[in-house]
Structure formats: structure tokens, C-alpha cells
Amino acid sequence: MPTQTAAEKRxxxxxxxxxxxxxCPSRQLLDRISDKWVALIxxxxxxxxxxxxxxxxxxxxxxxxxxxxxxxxxxxxxxxxSLERDGLVTRTVTPSVPVxxxxxxxxxxxxxxxxxxxxxxxxxxxxxxxxxxxxxxxAAGH
Numbered sequence: 001m002p003t004q005t006a007a008e009k010r011x012x013x014x015x016x017x018x019x020x021x022x023x024c025p026s027r028q029l030l031d032r033i034s035d036k037w038v039a040l041i042x043x044x045x046x047x048x049x050x051x052x053x054x055x056x057x058x059x060x061x062x063x064x065x066x067x068x069x070x071x072x073x074x075x076x077x078x079x080x081x082s083l084e085r086d087g088l089v090t091r092t093v094t095p096s097v098p099v100x101x102x103x104x105x106x107x108x109x110x111x112x113x114x115x116x117x118x119x120x121x122x123x124x125x126x127x128x129x130x131x132x133x134x135x136x137x138x139a140a141g142h
Contacts, residue, residue, distance in 0.1 A: 029086070032082060039119060041083065042105065042117075045064075045103060046117055056105045060102050060103075080103060088108055089104065
């Protein structure tokens with residue numbers, strides 16, 4: 001059996017990714033991106049609306065914190081760090097007084113934003129229907 005290079009091993013692994021398998025790395029990624037704070041951060045930093053020519057946003061930490069009502073400082077920091085580690089967000093520190101830290105989506109993050117923004121729109125559009133279904137379910141004594 002010939003020895004495989006690292007690139008060949010990665011290529012083979014990509015062909016074998018199956019999120020239905022417990023040990024698949026793509027399951028970890030799905031777990032990460034299905035988090036509500038990840039979805040909202042990507043939506044906040046990405047283009048607003050269907051205009052593909054609109055520019056993604058560059059936002060300061062404090063802007064993100066205000067935009068994402070209810071997120072704790074700890075959770076926002078942890079989520080931004082994980083997104084940066086995964087290559088979805090870029091963190092830029094500008095030496096000024098005080099120091100300015102901004103976040104923006106990478107190309108990879110922007111590609112995911114399209115999906116996440118669609119999910120956000122779907123949730124907003126269908127919330128009344130979901131509420132009605134919940135009420136019917138609860139009234140039936142389930």
C-alpha cells in the first residue's frame with residue numbers, strides 16, 4: 001500500500017464525511033453552526049437582504065453586543081473566538097486609544113451567511129404559524 005501525502009489523506013476524508021456517523025468531524029461543525037448565537041452573528045455581519053452586491057459589515061465588538069440583544073459578554077467572546085478559529089470571521093485589532101477591535105466575515109463565512117440569513121428570514125416569516133401549532137399541540141394535552 002503506497003504512502004499517502006497529507007493532502008491525499010484530507011481528500012480521501014472529504015469523500016468519506018457523513019454527518020450521520022457519530023465520529024464524523026462534519027457533525028462537530030454542524031453542532032457549531034446550528035448555535036443561535038452563531039446564526040445571529042453571521043446574520044449581523046453579513047449582507048442584509050437579497051442584494052448580493054451589498055457589502056458585508058465590519059462591526060466593533062460593542063456594536064455586535066448591542067445588535068445581539070440578550071447575549072452575554074462571555075458567550076459573545078466565546079462564539080467570536082470559535083468562528084475565528086473555524087475561519088468564518090476575521091478579527092482585526094487597530095492600535096488606537098482605546099484599542100479598536102472589529103470583526104468581519106471571511107469569504108467562507110460569507111458563503112455560510114447566505115444559508116443562515118435564509119434561516120433567519122424563514123423563522124421570522126413562520127413564527128405565527130409555529131406559535132399556532134404549539135398552542136394546538138399543548139391544548140391537545142401532549
